[in-house]
Amino acid sequence: MPERPDLTGPLLAWFDAHARDLPWRAADRTGWGVLVSEVMLQQTPVARVLPVWQEWMRRWPRPSDLAAAGPGEAVRAWGRLGYPRRALRLVAAAEVIRDEHGDEVPADAETLRALPGIGEYTAAAVAAFAFGRREVVVDTNVRRVEARAVSGPALPAPSYSAAERRLATELLPADRERSVRWNAATMELGALVCTARAPRCGECPLQDRCAWVAAGSPPHDGPPRRGQRWEGTDRQARGRIVQALRETDGTLTREQALAASGAPEPQAERCLLGLLTDGLVEQDEAGGFTLPQ
Incomplete structure (x- = not known):
């Protein structure tokens, strides 16, 4: 089997130059701020999340602050982010963090997964991005980048597979600090360049080593991806x-x-x-x- 081309170096260099300046990435970020951002960003773009996240952190800078405010205030402040049950899950998680973890967000993924409403992805993301842990963090953007760059299809399968998990684990750098940056960089590339509908391959740092580009950028040949209907739902x-x-x-x-x-x-x-x-x-x-x- 031919040796896989290096993806880490070019991607991290690109990320250093092009990463968005987001408050949940700042040096003074808190575990709570990262947790809130990860829950808000589920199926919601950054531009909509940013002002709501900033207001939440102003009002409720600690889990105990949100827990004291209660679910009604959380749903009210959720605004138009959609899927407001996420606000209720954050309140439930805040109560447990306050009562069982001394008002500090746990640093390890296993403990994070035990919080109400926190799944595998969110736990791994918070452990990595808030606490610098080496975790496999895979969202829709990561799946698409890794599928194209390594496997070759235009889009990954509809459901996250064991093969994709193995690939994501293999690609994760062994060095802890580089692994955190790799996770963030892969997500950023998928969000800004390697998009689902109109990828900007000419701006991609992986273009010269991308399996999908090498194959001629073939169109998606799986079941059609239907956009979610909104009107009347x-x-x-x-x-x-x-x-x-x-x-x-x-x-x-x-x-x-x-x-x-x-x-x-x-x-x-x-x-x-x-x-x-x-x-x-x-x-x-x-x-x-x-x-x-």
């Missing part, structure tokens, strides 16, 4: 109800909540019930609806 209707509750100081009646959804009544009823089940909305004794207390 339950996600849109649920988001409208939550937004209406954010914008009121009191409660909404059932009729007001259903109307706020902008959806037909059966769909609106289903969405309101789902919000209640998920803990994003509560019903008081008088029958009104509020954000969780």
